[in-house]
Amino acid sequence: MNNIIEISGLNVMHGDLRALADVSMNIESGKIVSIIGANGAGKSTLLNTIMGVHAPAAGAIRFEGRDITKMRTSKIASLGLAMTPEGSRVFADMSVMENLLMGAYLPGAKKAKAGQLEKVYDMFPVLKEKSAQLASFLSGGQRQMLSIARAIMMNPKVIICDEISLGLAPVIIHDIYAKVKELNAEGITFLLVEQEIKRSLRHADYSYVMVKGRVVMEGKSSGLSREAVSDAYFGINQFA
Amino acid sequence: MLETLPQAIVTGVLLGGLYAIIGIGMSLIFGIMKLTNIAHGDIMILGTFLTMHITQSLTGNPIIGLLLTIAIMLAFAFAIQNFLINKVITKGAEPALLVTFGLSIIISNALFLVFGANTHTIPSTLVTTNLIRTAHVSVSMMYAVSFIVAVAVIVALSLVMNRTSFGRAIRAASSDTVMSELLGINTKHMYIFAMMLTVVTASIAGMLVGMTFPFYPTTGTQYLIIAFGVVVIGGMGSLLGTLVGGIILGLAQLVGANLIGATYQQLIGFIVLLVILAVRPQGLLSKAARK
Ligand SMILES: Nc1ncnc2c1ncn2[C@@H]1O[C@H](COP(=O)(O)OP(=O)(O)OP(=O)(O)O)[C@@H](O)[C@H]1O
Ligand SMILES: [Mg+2]
Numbered sequence: 001m002n003n004i005i006e007i008s009g010l011n012v013m014h015g016d017l018r019a020l021a022d023v024s025m026n027i028e029s030g031k032i033v034s035i036i037g038a039n040g041a042g043k044s045t046l047l048n049t050i051m052g053v054h055a056p057a058a059g060a061i062r063f064e065g066r067d068i069t070k071m072r073t074s075k076i077a078s079l080g081l082a083m084t085p086e087g088s089r090v091f092a093d094m095s096v097m098e099n100l101l102m103g104a105y106l107p108g109a110k111k112a113k114a115g116q117l118e119k120v121y122d123m124f125p126v127l128k129e130k131s132a133q134l135a136s137f138l139s140g141g142q143r144q145m146l147s148i149a150r151a152i153m154m155n156p157k158v159i160i161c162d163e164i165s166l167g168l169a170p171v172i173i174h175d176i177y178a179k180v181k182e183l184n185a186e187g188i189t190f191l192l193v194e195q196e197i198k199r200s201l202r203h204a205d206y207s208y209v210m211v212k213g214r215v216v217m218e219g220k221s222s223g224l225s226r227e228a229v230s231d232a233y234f235g236i237n238q239f240a
Numbered sequence: 241m242l243e244t245l246p247q248a249i250v251t252g253v254l255l256g257g258l259y260a261i262i263g264i265g266m267s268l269i270f271g272i273m274k275l276t277n278i279a280h281g282d283i284m285i286l287g288t289f290l291t292m293h294i295t296q297s298l299t300g301n302p303i304i305g306l307l308l309t310i311a312i313m314l315a316f317a318f319a320i321q322n323f324l325i326n327k328v329i330t331k332g333a334e335p336a337l338l339v340t341f342g343l344s345i346i347i348s349n350a351l352f353l354v355f356g357a358n359t360h361t362i363p364s365t366l367v368t369t370n371l372i373r374t375a376h377v378s379v380s381m382m383y384a385v386s387f388i389v390a391v392a393v394i395v396a397l398s399l400v401m402n403r404t405s406f407g408r409a410i411r412a413a414s415s416d417t418v419m420s421e422l423l424g425i426n427t428k429h430m431y432i433f434a435m436m437l438t439v440v441t442a443s444i445a446g447m448l449v450g451m452t453f454p455f456y457p458t459t460g461t462q463y464l465i466i467a468f469g470v471v472v473i474g475g476m477g478s479l480l481g482t483l484v485g486g487i488i489l490g491l492a493q494l495v496g497a498n499l500i501g502a503t504y505q506q507l508i509g510f511i512v513l514l515v516i517l518a519v520r521p522q523g524l525l526s527k528a529a530r531k
Contacts, residue, residue: 051422053422071423072420072426073422074420074423074427077422077424078424083422085418085419091411091412091415092415094408101405102408102409102412103423105408105424106424154424156288162463186466227518
């Protein structure tokens with residue numbers, strides 16, 4: 001097994017609150033891995049810590065075998081990790097096109113810019129239509145698409161998505177997951193955060209369930225029953 | 241007084257150009273780092289002294305003096321941003337503001353130690369030349385050049401900010417540091433580049449100011465207030481707003497002086513500033529106003 005991301009014994013504090021307690025995960029290269037958990041379980045904290053936005057109190061994170069625990073976020077991004085953060089965070093005062101070009105900021109991505117732009121316009125025709133408009137005029141779903149498209153422009157090895165489906169209509173969610181599958185088929189590893197158990201188990205190869213900063217259950221999605229995950233999710237049955 | 245009004249308007253607009261280029265660096269720093277750079281005026285006057293000194297000691301050509309000054313100021317910008325401001329900027333606006341306050345005092349005192357308290361000028365034939373001279377209006381070559389240079393600098397900066405990958409990255413870093421980092425942009429480096437852009441504009445402004453008006457080590461404060469006025473009137477962080485802000489301030493001062501009396505020139509400028517602040521706190525052309 002070839003793990004592209006290895007997390008071991010991660011502890012993260014938000015002030016006095018222990019947001020992550022001894023979290024260990026292995027993300028296999030080329031897979032779609034999802035993290036399921038209720039509000040406040042620590043999912044965003046985990047993703048942000050991987051990207052170097054939060055500094056852990058203890059533990060280690062490796063990317064392709066390399067220790068990235070104390071690395072600066074921009075440096076981590078340059079290794080091939082892209083993230084679509086919670087709430088999409090598109091640049092509202094830039095056009096759709098400029099947002100996409102921001103994704104191609106790093107030298108490696110800049111070289112592939114023309115091809116990648118064509119690719120994301122193919123995937124999300126609406127972005128091509130609105131390319132000259134300010135991102136502030138986009139709908140919530142379109143912003144999520146722009147956020148994913150911007151990540152694709154980075155030409156990354158891994159895309160980490162924090163609740164891309166939050167607040168979106170089912171049709172759009174379906175559409176976005178179809179794109180995730182497409183990109184995954186091209187070899188991009190995905191680490192997704194989901195609140196919905198059913199969707200997570202359907203789309204991910206491997207799932208982790210988090211409760212109050214801990215991993216309480218994990219396994220191949222095909223081998224996890226919705227009932228068991230649901231029990232763990234609501235903390236009825238603690239496996240920790 | 242009415243017969244001198246056209247002259248006041250022409251001079252006010254042209255002086256506004258000079259004010260704009262004085263303020264533009266302050267606007268950049270505010271727009272990008274949300275930092276009120278108290279040392280802005282002193283940094284500019286440091287540039288003025290350097291240009292004067294280098295020009296005098298070398299060829300006597302102020303353009304060569306300016307270019308060498310810019311080279312020194314770039315190193316200075318790197319040092320203060322990398323070793324001082326970047327260390328505290330993540331801890332909020334106040335610590336960084338205090339650092340610039342300290343810098344302001346250090347620069348003006350250092351200038352005093354080196355150059356003494358005397359008043360200086362950068363000699364230039366532009367001051368004694370007129371571009372236009374009619375019965376009612378004359379346009380000093382110095383003021384005209386300042387205005388043209390200011391417009392050129394603002395256009396150049398706008399092009400850099402809006403049309404280049406570097407400019408986009410600076411804008412991104414100013415609107416969302418975390419997202420910018422996630423895209424691979426080292427925001428601390430962007431801050432260093434922003435400070436470098438700032439000292440380039442401040443050095444140019446400093447030379448023009450030194451040719452137009454007498455200066456001494458503590459003149460910086462005076463120009464900090466002008467820069468502040470320009471930035472507040474035009475809207476924090478807006479490049480075009482800086483030009484508009486400069487012209488409004490210049491016009492207010494000179495037309496006001498013309499109508500009420502020259503002793504009130506500074507006061508009238510700041511009354512206009514306060515009125516605009518009261519009516520439109522975000523400034524005339526700020527981003528917040530456009531949304
Ligand atoms: N910057 C912060 N400062 C203090 N506490 C924080 C901070 N960020 C998160 N927390 C707390 O840490 C815990 C984990 O938060 P986190 O955002 O990681 O959860 P999450 O699983 O992403 O939740 P959600 O589904 O609501 O996005 C929560 O109790 C939250 O209130
Ligand atoms: Mg979250």
